[in-house]
Amino acid sequence: MTALLEARGLCKEYGQVQALAGADFEVRAGEVVALIGDNGAGKSTLVRALSGSEPPDSGTIRFNGEPVEISSPTVAQALGIETVFQDLALAPHLDPVQNMFLGREMMRPGVLGRLGFMDVTRMRERSRRAFDDLGATVGDLGGPVGSMSGGQRQGIAVARAAAWASKVIFLDEPTAALGVVQTAHVLDLIRRVSAGGIGVVFISHSMPHVMEVSDRIQVMRRGRRVATFRTSETTMEELVGAMTGAFQQEQGQQQGEA
């Protein structure tokens, strides 16, 4: 089976820092790929590159085997790629419904819609269902997101991505601020979403969660992928070894390293 979304040799520099140094990556339809690595390994940078929010300096991206240039978030959206960013990227003064539909508002039918009037009732209904699906405790549908707890905000961001994704969903540490119950909900959602044929990319520092939910695990270190494992065939020790550099799998690309 060919990969749904595939990246080869992505590079991204921030001044002196090589955040991505020839990173490879792929996710297939309906699978859960965990992306792990130490702080600063380049996981979030890879996510931003593949979601169009900060395109890479070089490298190739293929979608369904076709080369694509994900130059902006709009391109990613059109491809069916959704992302929960590590910093969530919510507008704190807007309410959960407004955040859910920001940039994709449902307009009123007819002339009113063309004049810019939104169908607030319908958006509210849809959001309520999305939050219910996730079991997210949103609290106040009309209150500003900024006054909600970190966990509630994370729930909103996850629900938003899940509601819009049709091909690939990136979840950058989606459970970092969540309680036990909400975390279980997110892991459950990951399984459900992937069962629907969507490729899920799950970034987490929690090895038990990674082992529990993923089909494959890709390990990043210093801006590139250093190893890929089938979850059923690996151990915690092996993963930690790959993250810290004690274990190297992908030898082919080492010449660049000083």
Add this chain to the structure above:
Amino acid sequence: MATTTGGGTNTVITDASRGQRLRRLQALQILVLLAVTMTVFGIARPDTFLTVFNIRGIVQNTSIYAVLGVGMTFVIITGGIDLSIGSVLVFSGVVAAKTMDAMGGQGWGTALAGAAVACCCGLGWGLFNGFMIAKAKVPALVVTLGTLSAALGFAQIITKGLDLRSAPQVLVSKVGFGNVVWQIPTLSVIAAVVVVVGIVLLHRTRFGLYTYAVGSNAEAGRRVGLDVDLHLIKVYALAGLLAGFAGILNLAFFQSTTIGGQSNTPLNVIAGVAIGGTSLFGGVGSVFGTVVGLFIPIVLQNGFVQTNVQPFWQQVVVGAVLIAVVYVDQKRRTAAQRGKSPRFSFLKGRTR
């Protein structure tokens, strides 16, 4: 507030929005402040202050500021500022007066042409402001300080520094001093229409939603595909357009281009917007609050004159209130920051 049961597995959602109630409370507070101020002056000068004639004057004097305030509210909600509105008003009035002079005639045709010219001038300055801010990334404070100076300079060059006093008869008698019915000034009805359109645009349309979103978290907007730059240009263009429109109203009311008389206008309008509950840090605000906030300097000015206090005190009070309001807003923001979950701020600290 919602209560959550069942260990967080149920989604409990309340429709009555706490945030909106809070904001309505703020608008109410300013309304109370305004009422108290008016009561004090009313008690001090019962025979002159609360008369139809005087109230009509206050409303009329607030009208032009209200038109400017609508645009300024949008700009400030995006987290920006527009210092150029007073100069753009003057420039637009000057070009409109020149045009109407050249056309001759005292009728509606000339007046409407003048209004169109004034609006186009304002729109032009607004587009320039927006482009420099959004695309060239020059800070709004600097860009609009520059256009404040430049627009006034051009107005003085065109007029050689002398105010133009020619305005078509209908403009002065019908718009400037006329009443729609009874003691309701035409000028104020026009301003009220602008205000209502502004309220609907801000609170009911996608344009308004994007204005809040850009001021709240522009990066979040970008990541869901909003064209943040384009929206900023539109918002500054709107503010410019309204300043141009205010230019023709100003000409109708004063029968003069008031070249030297608008230096306090941006300050007063910004103060009105801030007093009205719009946060100078962006993301929060309302046009209704702005209108109430704008009444406060005008009422003070009027009341001080009537109570034989030197009217210059008005400027002192407005300045002090502006600082106080922003101080309170700042306190509220830092309190909200502290209230965040520590896990989340830790998360935030690690991000990029």
